[in-house]
Every structure is written in C-alpha cells, then in structure tokens.
Amino acid sequence: DSGVTQTPKHLITATGQRVTLRCSPRSGDLSVYWYQQSLDQGLQFLIQYYNGEERAKGNILERFSAQQFPDLHSELNLSSLELGDSALYFCASSVATRASGGYNEQFFGPGTRLTVL
Amino acid sequence: QQQVKQSPQSLIVQKGGIPIINCAYENTAFDYFPWYQQFPGKGPALLIAIRPDVSEKKEGRFTISFNKSAKQFSLHIMDSQPGDSATYFCAASKSGGGADGLTFGKGTHLIIQP
Numbered sequence: 001d002s003g004v005t006q007t008p009k010h011l012i013t014a015t016g017q018r019v020t021l022r023c024s025p026r027s028g029d030l031s032v033y034w035y036q037q038s039l040d041q042g043l044q045f046l047i048q049y050y051n052g053e054e055r056a057k058g059n060i061l062e063r064f065s066a067q068q069f070p071d072l073h074s075e076l077n078l079s080s081l082e083l084g085d086s087a088l089y090f091c092a093s094s095v096a097t098r099a100s101g102g103y104n105e106q107f108f109g110p111g112t113r114l115t116v117l
Numbered sequence: 118q119q120q121v122k123q124s125p126q127s128l129i130v131q132k133g134g135i136p137i138i139n140c141a142y143e144n145t146a147f148d149y150f151p152w153y154q155q156f157p158g159k160g161p162a163l164l165i166a167i168r169p170d171v172s173e174k175k176e177g178r179f180t181i182s183f184n185k186s187a188k189q190f191s192l193h194i195m196d197s198q199p200g201d202s203a204t205y206f207c208a209a210s211k212s213g214g215g216a217d218g219l220t221f222g223k224g225t226h227l228i229i230q231p
Contacts, residue, residue, distance in 0.1 A: 042223050048218055
C-alpha cells in the first residue's frame with residue numbers, strides 16, 4: 001500500500017458526460033501528479049500540482065482540468081468524454097527526502113478505471 | 118516522439134535466471150531514472166531509481182546499470198522468482214522528478230516460469 005488513495009475505483013459513464021476523480025496524497029507529500037494509462041498510449045503524464053499551484057503540464061487535453069485543494073487532495077475533472085478517454089487514471093504523490101538524495105520519488109495510488117460507453 | 122524506448126516488450130525466464138530489461142533515452146536533460154513494477158489491477162510501485170552520476174545501484178535482487186555516454190540504462194533481476202512476474206516500466210524525468218512528470222517506456226511484460 002503506497003499510502004495514496006484514489007476514488008472511485010471504477011467509473012462507467014457515457015460519451016459527452018463529465019466526471020471527477022479524486023486523489024489523496026501520502027501524508028506530508030506536497031506534490032500530486034496525474035497520469036493516464038491506456039493500451040495504445042501507455043503511461044502518460046498529464047499534470048502536476050505542488051502545494052495548490054499548477055507546477056507542470058504534460059499531455060493533458062483541454063477537456064481535462066485538475067486542481068489541488070488546501071488540504072492537498074486533488075481532483076481531476078474530465079469533460080465531454082469520448083470513447084478514447086477510457087483508461088486507467090493514476091494519481092501519484094511525492095516529496096524529496098534525504099534518503100532519496102533530494103529527488104522526488106513518486107508513489108502511485110491504485111488508480112481509477114474509467115469506462116466511457 | 119518516444120523519449121524513452123524500452124525493450125523487450127515481453128520476456129520469459131526460468132526461475133533463478135536473470136531477466137534484463139533495457140531502456141534508452143534521448144533527452145540529455147533527464148537526470149532521474151526510476152523503475153516501476155506493476156501487477157494487474159494495481160498501480161505502479163517504485164522499485165529502484167538511479168541518478169546519472171552513478172553507474173550502478175543495487176537494492177536487494179534488483180540492480181540498475183547506467184551508461185550515461187550511451188544514454189542507456191537497464192534493470193537486472195537476480196535469482197528471479199515466479200512472484201516477480203509483472204510488467205516493468207522504466208522512466209525518466211528532469212529536475213530530479215520535482216517540477217516535472219515522469220516519461221515512461223512502453224513496459225516489459227515479464228513471466229518467470231517455475
């Protein structure tokens with residue numbers, strides 16, 4: 001168990017709908033990352049937040065958005081859903097420690113499986 | 118453009134053998150190279166990571182070898198066990214993985230036969 005929690009575990013919805021995925025980072029971690037995993041694209045970085053502020057953007061579609069709240073939990077909002085958005089969505093959290101040599105080791109949650117019908 | 122290329126796509130090894138998974142990167146700004154293990158239905162789990170100022174790192178049965186000039190790194194699993202059967206991903210990032218996400222390879226599906 002990484003200590004990162006994600007809800008819901010599974011989500012089934014229809015094209016055109018909007019959904020919200022939730023992530024709670026490990027205690028003490030200030031950074032939250034969102035990733036998408038699909039068979040054709042593999043694991044892709046979407047976006048990172050650090051202590052409430054957007055820090056880095058990856059291959060995130062304009063239909064997708066995220067935010068990190070003062071309690072450090074994060075939400076990923078996916079709108080105007082398409083069949084191709086069906087995938088596993090992972091959240092990861094990190095903190096740089098002396099043990100990691102100052103590098104940000106990212107720990108992944110169990111994921112949310114999104115199915116768009 | 119695939120920035121991290123991983124091979125092989127799949128690998129079958131007998132128990133006790135040493136599977137080797139290779140990765141090559143293109144972006145010389147990468148300075149942090151972790152390996153993740155993923156079981157079906159689970160999230161990727163951090164196995165071991167290396168920085169470019171080190172040529173080799175061992176943690177338990179897992180070893181990373183790093184060749185900075187060739188821009189390649191590899192994972193070796195010593196005394197492999199059936200429980201090691203999983204998908205393995207190499208990754209890379211800039212800024213020590215801080216202000217940046219991880220760029221992943223496509224993954225290697227490893228099967229350790231009893």
